[in-house]
Every structure is written in C-alpha cells, then in structure tokens.
Amino acid sequence: MSVDVECWDQIICRNLTGETIKPGRSCLEGARSLLGLFKERDIKATFFVLGNVAEAFPDLIRQIDAEGHEVAAHGYSHTPLRNLTPTGFKEEVDRTVSLLTRIVRKPIHGFRAPEFSITMNTLWALDTLVDYGFRYDSSIMPLASSRYGIDGFPFGPARVHLDERSIVEVPPSTAQALGRRFPVAGGRYLRLLPYQVIRGAVRQVNKEVGPYVLYLHPYELSTERLTCRSFPCTVPSTQAWKTEFLWNWRRERIRGKLLRLLDEFRFSPVREVLARAIGN
Numbered sequence: 461m462s463v464d465v466e467c468w469d470q471i472i473c474r475n476l477t478g479e480t481i482k483p484g485r486s487c488l489e490g491a492r493s494l495l496g497l498f499k500e501r502d503i504k505a506t507f508f509v510l511g512n513v514a515e516a517f518p519d520l521i522r523q524i525d526a527e528g529h530e531v532a533a534h535g536y537s538h539t540p541l542r543n544l545t546p547t548g549f550k551e552e553v554d555r556t557v558s559l560l561t562r563i564v565r566k567p568i569h570g571f572r573a574p575e576f577s578i579t580m581n582t583l584w585a586l587d588t589l590v591d592y593g594f595r596y597d598s599s600i601m602p603l604a605s606s607r608y609g610i611d612g613f614p615f616g617p618a619r620v621h622l623d624e625r626s627i628v629e630v631p632p633s634t635a636q637a638l639g640r641r642f643p644v645a646g647g648r649y650l651r652l653l654p655y656q657v658i659r660g661a662v663r664q665v666n667k668e669v670g671p672y673v674l675y676l677h678p679y680e681l682s683t684e685r686l687t688c689r690s691f692p693c694t695v696p697s698t699q700a701w702k703t704e705f706l707w708n709w710r711r712e713r714i715r716g717k718l719l720r721l722l723d724e725f726r727f728s729p730v731r732e733v734l735a736r737a738i739g740n
C-alpha cells in the first residue's frame with residue numbers, strides 16, 4: 461500500500477501553467493483522512509512524501525511516522541526526471557532527504573519519482589539514489605508508453621545492479637489483458653476500472669509476480685469536487701473545465717473500491733513486503 465503525498469492544485473498548476481505553488485491545506489486534510497481510514501482498518505502503508513509538502517507540514521510527516529507507516533521520498537517539487545539534469549535531480553533528492561530525516565529522525569529507504577519518470581533516458585537517477593542510501597525505488601513502469609516505462613523490465617520486485625552496487629526496483633503493478641500490458645496500480649485506472657477488473661488484476665499480479673503495488677493520492681478520497689477556482693495560478697477556463705471533468709469523473713467510486721480491496725486482500729508498507737519477499 462503506497463500513498464504519493466502531493467497536492468492536486470500543485471500538480472495541475474505545474475502541468476497546465478508551469479508555475480510552482482505552495483501546498484495548500486486541502487492536501488493536509490486529504491492526507492489526514494487517509495491516515496484516519498488506515499487507522500480504522502489497521503493498515504500500514506508507505507507514504508512517498510514530496511519535499512515541499514514536508515517543509516510546509518512537518519507535523520503531518522511526524523504523524524505518518526508516529527502511526528507506524530513508512531516515510532519515503534517523492535522528490536522535492538514533483539518535477540519529472542525528464543525535465544531535470546542529473547545535478548538538478550541530486551539537489552531535489554538532497555533537499556528532500558535532509559528534510560525528511562530531520563523530521564522523522566530515521567533513514568529514508570524508499571523513493572518514487574514524480575510521474576514514474578525513471579526511463580531508459582533517466583536511469584542515471586538510480587546511481588544518485590544509491591549514493592543517498594536508498595534501498596529501493598518504485599518508479600519504473602514495466603511497459604512501453606510514450607509517457608513513461610521501460611519495455612521488458614521485470615513486472616515484480618527485482619534487484620538492479622549498478623557496477624558493484626545495487627538497488628531493488630519495485631515496479632508499480634501492471635496486468636495482462638487483450639494481448640497487452642496495462643498499468644493497474646492506481647490513478648485513473650483505479651478510478652475508471654470496475655472493481656471486478658481490479659480484483660482480477662490483483663489476483664493475476666499476486667499469482668505472477670507476488671505483491672501488488674497500489675498507489676493513492678491524498679486528494680483522491682476527498683468528498684468535495686476538485687476545482688481549479690481557488691488556485692493561486694491562473695488556469696484558462698476551457699482547460700479548467702476539462703481538467704475538472706477528467707479528474708472528478710468517477711472519483712467518488714475510488715473509496716468504495718479501496719474499501720473492498722482492503723476487505724479482500726492484506727496490505728503492508730513496501731519496506732515490509734520487500735523484507736518478506738527478498739530479504740532486502
């Protein structure tokens with residue numbers, strides 16, 4: 461079970477206007493509501509936290525840690541690696557790791573790149589992660605796509621060797637259907653696919669490669685309509701309408717599907733699953 465701790469307004473402003481804005485309170489509320497749900501269902505998860513969210517809400521990160529979840533890193537500003545130089549990436553990792561370790565006072569073992577953006581062109585990022593002591597990464601989508609992914613990458617956890625050193629890669633889950641491979645770990649797939657399809661995908665992943673990797677975002681379970689209206693960045697109205705429609709469509713169904721998944725399957729933080737699966 462994993463959560464990418466980032467804010468909807470930040471992601472939309474960056475994607476549509478290129479502006480970087482500070483995380484807002486809705487992000488904090490979304491994350492706390494997920495924490496409440498996990499507590500109620502006795503679930504522990506891995507929270508991949510954005511550096512700028514940790515900077516704005518250090519108490520939230522302390523709460524995540526205090527409630528027994530794993531705190532991991534998601535970069536500082538949610539810039540995809542294709543838009544960063546190796547030096548820029550190193551600066552992002554450096555800033556995020558020092559913030560997180562200062563807040564939780566323990567080493568950070570896991571990393572997930574914004575938009576799963578470790579591809580063949582940005583594989584250099586794994587070296588930086590090893591330099592910073594990361595034990596695992598969860599950024600490589602094991603399929604061919606124009607947006608992300610490495611075609612032919614193992615579908616389940618695998619050790620990636622880098623000269624003398626290595627890191628474990630935990631790819632987001634994908635499943636085989638209609639003669640091709642589809643991402644099924646979260647995001648729009650969790651929102652749009654019927655529960656029976658998701659359940660079938662989880663069973664397929666469990667059978668084929670072991671653990672199913674699920675990811676959620678704090679804003680996905682919010683009961684309020686996501687809207688660009690109160691944004692600190694200016695989104696043109698036609699883009700705002702389209703964005704709101706796409707992100708709100710069937711979003712109210714995520715909660716029910718998540719609850720059914722929690723009823724049917726057992727979930728743990730990435731670190732714990734890896735320790736059981738490959739002794740990492």
Ligand SMILES: [Zn+2]
Nearest residue numbers: 464466574575
């Ligand atoms: Zn993200």
